[in-house]
Amino acid sequence: MRAGGIDPRRGMTMRNLLVLLLLTALGIAPAVVLSVNKPVRMAYLQNDIHHLALWVALEKGFFAHEKVDVEISGIFRAGPEVMTAFAAGGLDMAYVGEAPATTAVANKACRVVVVAQVNTEGSALVVATGNAGIGKLSDLGGKTVAIPGHSTVQDFLLKKALKKEGVDLSRVNVIVLKPPEMINALRTAEIDAFIAWEPYPSQAATMGLGRKLATSRQMWSGHPCCVLVCDSVFLDANLERVRGVIRAHVRATAFIREHPEEAVRIGVKYTGMHAETVRTAMDTVHYTHELNIEGEKEYVQFLSELNYIRVESPQYFIEQFIDGEPLKSVTQK
Amino acid sequence: MKGKRLLSPIIFIVCWQILTLAEIIPAFKLPSPAQVLLGLRDLIQLGMPPGHPLLYHILYSLERVFWGYSVAVLIAVPLGIAMGWSQKIRDVVEPLVELIRPIPPLAWIPIAILWFGIGGTAAGFIIFLGAFFPVLLNTAAGVLAIDAILIEAARALNARGRDIFFKVLVPGSVPSIITGMRIGIGIGWMTLVAAEFTGVKQGYGLGYMIMTARDIQRPDEIIAGMLVIGIIGLGIDSCLRLLERRLIRWR
Amino acid sequence: MALSLELVDLTKVFTASGPRDSISVFEKLNCRIEKGEFVSIVGPSGCGKTTLLRVIAGLEQASDGKVFLDGTSIDGRDPRVGLIFQEYALFPWRKTLENIETGLEFGGIPKKERRGAAMEYIRNFGLAGFENKYPKELSGGMKQRVAIARTLITNPEVVLMDEPFGSLDSQTRNDMQQFLLDVWQRRRDTILFVTHNVDEAVYLSDRILVLSRRPTKILKAVEATLPRPRDRTSPESNHIRRIILSLLSTSVMQ
Numbered sequence: 001m002r003a004g005g006i007d008p009r010r011g012m013t014m015r016n017l018l019v020l021l022l023l024t025a026l027g028i029a030p031a032v033v034l035s036v037n038k039p040v041r042m043a044y045l046q047n048d049i050h051h052l053a054l055w056v057a058l059e060k061g062f063f064a065h066e067k068v069d070v071e072i073s074g075i076f077r078a079g080p081e082v083m084t085a086f087a088a089g090g091l092d093m094a095y096v097g098e099a100p101a102t103t104a105v106a107n108k109a110c111r112v113v114v115v116a117q118v119n120t121e122g123s124a125l126v127v128a129t130g131n132a133g134i135g136k137l138s139d140l141g142g143k144t145v146a147i148p149g150h151s152t153v154q155d156f157l158l159k160k161a162l163k164k165e166g167v168d169l170s171r172v173n174v175i176v177l178k179p180p181e182m183i184n185a186l187r188t189a190e191i192d193a194f195i196a197w198e199p200y201p202s203q204a205a206t207m208g209l210g211r212k213l214a215t216s217r218q219m220w221s222g223h224p225c226c227v228l229v230c231d232s233v234f235l236d237a238n239l240e241r242v243r244g245v246i247r248a249h250v251r252a253t254a255f256i257r258e259h260p261e262e263a264v265r266i267g268v269k270y271t272g273m274h275a276e277t278v279r280t281a282m283d284t285v286h287y288t289h290e291l292n293i294e295g296e297k298e299y300v301q302f303l304s305e306l307n308y309i310r311v312e313s314p315q316y317f318i319e320q321f322i323d324g325e326p327l328k329s330v331t332q333k
Numbered sequence: 334m335k336g337k338r339l340l341s342p343i344i345f346i347v348c349w350q351i352l353t354l355a356e357i358i359p360a361f362k363l364p365s366p367a368q369v370l371l372g373l374r375d376l377i378q379l380g381m382p383p384g385h386p387l388l389y390h391i392l393y394s395l396e397r398v399f400w401g402y403s404v405a406v407l408i409a410v411p412l413g414i415a416m417g418w419s420q421k422i423r424d425v426v427e428p429l430v431e432l433i434r435p436i437p438p439l440a441w442i443p444i445a446i447l448w449f450g451i452g453g454t455a456a457g458f459i460i461f462l463g464a465f466f467p468v469l470l471n472t473a474a475g476v477l478a479i480d481a482i483l484i485e486a487a488r489a490l491n492a493r494g495r496d497i498f499f500k501v502l503v504p505g506s507v508p509s510i511i512t513g514m515r516i517g518i519g520i521g522w523m524t525l526v527a528a529e530f531t532g533v534k535q536g537y538g539l540g541y542m543i544m545t546a547r548d549i550q551r552p553d554e555i556i557a558g559m560l561v562i563g564i565i566g567l568g569i570d571s572c573l574r575l576l577e578r579r580l581i582r583w584r
Numbered sequence: 585m586a587l588s589l590e591l592v593d594l595t596k597v598f599t600a601s602g603p604r605d606s607i608s609v610f611e612k613l614n615c616r617i618e619k620g621e622f623v624s625i626v627g628p629s630g631c632g633k634t635t636l637l638r639v640i641a642g643l644e645q646a647s648d649g650k651v652f653l654d655g656t657s658i659d660g661r662d663p664r665v666g667l668i669f670q671e672y673a674l675f676p677w678r679k680t681l682e683n684i685e686t687g688l689e690f691g692g693i694p695k696k697e698r699r700g701a702a703m704e705y706i707r708n709f710g711l712a713g714f715e716n717k718y719p720k721e722l723s724g725g726m727k728q729r730v731a732i733a734r735t736l737i738t739n740p741e742v743v744l745m746d747e748p749f750g751s752l753d754s755q756t757r758n759d760m761q762q763f764l765l766d767v768w769q770r771r772r773d774t775i776l777f778v779t780h781n782v783d784e785a786v787y788l789s790d791r792i793l794v795l796s797r798r799p800t801k802i803l804k805a806v807e808a809t810l811p812r813p814r815d816r817t818s819p820e821s822n823h824i825r826r827i828i829l830s831l832l833s834t835s836v837m838q
Contacts, residue, residue: 017348021357080548087361087550100548109361109550144534150382150548170384175536176544177451190450190534307383308549485643486673490687490738491663500689504677583677583718 039071040241043082043094046075047179047271049198049281050119050226051095055270056263057252066244077178078149086110092234093245097153098227102299105321106309111232113323116246117292118226118253122285123154123216124201125161127193128186129209134193137214138165144173146182146194151308153225154195160302161219186210197225199273199281206277215284222286224295239326246330250289257287289331291324364553369560372553376561381554382545385537391565393537394525397453401460401528402521409468409517410510414502416469417476430469438462439527452534459528464521468513475509476502508584511577515570522566586654588774589617589640589742593649596635609635610800612649615793617742620772624785626828627795633778634670637744640776641667653741663691666740670747672731674719681706681715683730687738705733709763725756729763736773745777749784761787765812782832786824787814794831803831 044051057063063070073091076082079100085091087110095118104110125145127134134140140162147155155174162169177185182194187209194200194210204210216223228249235242256263260282267278300314311317346366352358353365364372373387380386415422438459449455479502487501529540539562546554594613599606609632617623625633638644640651642661650657653664674683681702688698706715709729719727728748735743748764749757761784768775779785785792792806808824815821 016344021348021352078548080550083550084547104550107361107550109552150545151550152548173534173536174382175451175534176541176548181446181451185451188450190452307379480673482669482671482673483675486669486675487686487690488643488661489641489667489669490690490734491661492690496690500686501675504675507677583720 039069040238040245041071041073041090041092042245043072043074043076043085043091043096045079045082045096045197046077047199047273048095048226049267049271049278050122050285052256052263052267052270052282052285053118053249053252053287054095055266056255057248059266059269060252060255062248062251063245066248068241068244068248070245079152080104080149083110083112086112086229086231091231092238093228093230093242095226096229098224098296099153099156099299099303100149100151101227101229102296102303102321103151103308106300106303106311106317112229113232113235114227114291114296114321115230115235115242115323116228116249116289116327117224118228118249118287118289120222120224120286120288120292120295121215121217122225122281123157123195123197124212124284125158125193125195125214125219126186126201126204126210127213128189128191129211130189131192134213136165137161137219138167140193141167141171142173143192144175144190146175146177146185146191146196148179148182148196149176151303153223154197156299156302157216157219157223158195159306161214164219183207183209198285199267199271199277202277202281202284203273205280206274217284220298222292222295223298224292235323235326243326243330246289246326250327250331253287253289256282289327291322291327293318293322296322361550361552364556368553369556372551372555373557373560375551376542376554376557381542381551381558382549385542387542387561389537390539390542391561393453393533393535394529394539395565397457397528397538398460398518398521398525400453401457402464402518404457405461405464405517405521406468406514409465409513410472413469413472413510413513414476414498414506416473417479417506418498418502423473430466434466438524442527450534456525456528456533456538456540460521460524463524464517467516467520468510471509471513471516472506475506475513478509479505508577508581511573511580515573515577518569518573519566522562522569526562586619587616587652588619588621588654589776590652591615591640591649592652594636594639594646594651595648596632596639596644597647608799610795610798613800613802615802615805617774617776619774621791622768622775622777622789624777624779624789624792625795626779626782626785626792626832627800628797628832629780631795631797631800633780633795634746637667637746637776637778640742641665641744643667663738664741665744666735666738666742667744668731668735668746668748670750672719672727674727674730674734676719679716679718680711680722680730683719684733684737686734691738701737702733705737709733709767723756724752725760728752728760732764732767736767736771740773742774742776745775747779748777750779750781757784764788769812782825782828783816785828786821787816792824792828794828806831 044054074085076085079097082091082094082096083100083104086104101112101114105112134143145158147158149155159169162172175191177194179196179200182191182196182200183204185191186194186204193213201212205212228246230242264275264278264282267282268275271278296318297314300311300317303309304311350366353360353363360368376387412426416426441459441462445455445458449458483505484497484501487497492500526540526543529538533541539558543555543558546558591613595611596609597606598609627633635644639646642658642665645660653662675686678686684705685698685702688701703715706712711726711729714722714726722730749760752760765788777788786808789808792808794803794806796803806824806827810820
């Protein structure tokens with residue numbers, strides 16, 4: 001301690017604090033993107049046949065037709081990772097499962113809104129072919145089932161179906177694997193079953209490793225699955241471009257229905273799987289752009305029951321979460 | 334003395350709280366210390382994923398580390414002593430070690446899954462790899478560092494080869510062995526989180542817990558989990574330090 | 585008197601890379617040491633005194649010549665030859681008691697017996713109260729006493745000592761010389777004692793072998809048949825000292 005003047009130790013602590021604050025301020029957060037000249041950054045899930053509309057739109061040049069420049073900024077292994085990318089400011093729009101999107105927004109990880117539906121149904125629970133012990137869903141008690149991630153649509157479907165069958169959730173060993181790993185784990189009998197988006201269930205069937213015990217339609221008929229989401233800040237600043245993307249999406253969704261064989265070809269290109277597998281996979285998926293509010297209510301309620309999210313007012317949440325205006329303005333031309 | 338050392342972490346936490354209160358960093362990127370504490374409470378009471386409480390994650394992770402580390406020590410210590418003892422053994426083992434050691438344990442994950450499947454064994458294997466090399470190399474160095482004159486003194490007292498090995502090399506290299514063990518457990522514990530990315534079949538593990546918190550977008554629980562890992566790592570090291578002090582009173 | 589140790593034409597050559605690099609340490613050393621004799625070896629630095637002891641102890645191999653112990657030639661390490669190192673070489677992780685009993689432990693003597701034997705040495709060597717201390721807690725003089733006890737407990741035929749008091753201060757050194765004499769006079773071991781301190785050699789020994797520079801030979805064996813305890817400054821001691829010093833100085837001049 002020196003006599004007279006500030007205690008140099010205290011002075012240094014203040015200085016350290018200011019330096020810390022300064023560095024933090026500099027290191028932070030993405031500037032609001034003046035996105036006029038930059039392409040729209042989009043993402044989809046690896047080998048997820050639900051996102052076929054996006055692939056069709058890319059291949060057929062639908063985005064270019066709307067004069068919107070689109071760039072694929074990421075191909076992710078599961079929904080929650082897409083949401084983390086939004087949180088980090090790395091994406092503008094994405095095709096992603098409604099469950100992980102709901103979870104992320106409810107837990108305030110990021111602010112996105114749902115602007116269009118992508119598909120309903122289109123997942124399946126697969127058990128190993130040799131596993132005769134599992135004849136129906138209620139046989140899953142005490143077994144090991146793989147999901148692509150917590151709070152994914154598949155996680156949701158599995159638990160909802162099990163609850164409906166009266167199976168005690170704590171008795172089922174639910175583990176997380178990425179879909180490509182699921183097929184292998186089924187082969188080596190480390191898991192008894194898995195639930196994943198198409199085309200993985202169809203691939204397991206084609207390879208003779210598994211059989212579909214239940215499709216997601218059987219678990220929850222007409223359930224909404226993937227949605228087209230948009231970062232809310234981006235939406236406010238780029239309404240016209242977002243509308244262009246939605247228009248392309250609607251057109252691509254119709255294209256799949258009208259030109260199934262060409263759609264299969266595009267599906268083969270983006271998944272690398274056989275045409276037969278892709279065709280079978282597509283059969284279980286219902287491609288539609290129409291928003292499903294009722295389905296989202298189910299998501300919010302059950303995710304709350306699972307304690308993944310805590311939402312004070314589900315009604316208010318859904319109103320904020322789903323924005324039907326851009327879609328309406330595009331389809332009511 | 335100890336009070337002074339607490340000053341730095343306290344200042345750090347205060348800065349952190351201010352940064353988040355002032356919303357200089359948004360909450361979802363960096364939860365405040367208060368939120369992290371609440372997240373910790375959720376981990377303990379609610380669990381992550383819900384229904385999987387923190388305590389079980391800790392126990393499963395400790396078990397995995399215990400196995401991976403024990404195997405590493407059981408193989409590395411005798412092999413290290415042999416390496417220090419014999420030039421011939423060094424000539425055989427060293428080139429392999431130098432080749433394999435630089436490969437990060439994490440790079441072994443795909444192979445580990447292939448060999449051991451998903452689950453604790455694969456994770457234990459990754460931890461084994463992390464712990465093995467520091468223990469091996471420190472042990473060998475410890476033997477080599479034993480003053481040659483002590484070996485000669487033993488020979489002058491009519492020691493046979495076995496006597497020199499067990500009564501001179503082993504006790505003489507204990508300090509280095511323990512140093513290696515401390516480094517090894519540190520690395521082994523650090524590899525834990527990544528090791529559990531192999532997908533743990535048992536559904537429990539601190540790394541798995543953090544991954545799930547990421548999936549459900551709970552950064553407060555992610556950080557709380559990280560802190561738990563850090564504190565346990567500190568605890569383990571302190572235990573080894575105590576062991577070191579007891580075993581090496583002759584230094 | 586019975587013959588204990590005999591060196592016949594003992595030669596040591598260090599060969600480096602080529603024949604021209606070889607260093608002849610000592611050549612054709614011959615000497616005979618009787619049982620119970622206290623013989624010192626003095627010589628200039630680098631003349632191979634330590635190497636000679638190591639060869640006799642079997643830690644190094646002779647290039648030529650032979651070492652006879654009790655009439656039979658020994659080749660390499662023989663348990664009847666004990667060696668006490670200049671640096672004590674105590675095992676730092678062993679307590680005093682454990683250090684002393686090491687030789688017996690290697691010899692397979694059961695614990696109870698060797699403990700008893702070691703405790704006797706502790707009492708006789710003034711180490712009582714220090715049996716559970718580690719070497720780092722002992723003074724230089726104590727450490728050397730432990731080292732001596734550690735070797736003597738194995739009852740070697742010949743005790744080789746390599747400048748054992750070299751690192752001690754002069755007071756402790758004198759005390760240790762006295763201590764060694766007391767021990768030796770009780771036990772009458774055959775001792776071969778290397779030192780570069782001529783006074784020490786004169787004070788302790790029956791005979792002093794004076795070595796030349798390399799290639800080392802025995803210049804002369806000087807008898808020191810003075811009664812003990814000796815007066816370090818007596819005319820007889822001085823006389824012997826003068827002989828040795830002049831031998832050493834002429835050796836240096838060459």
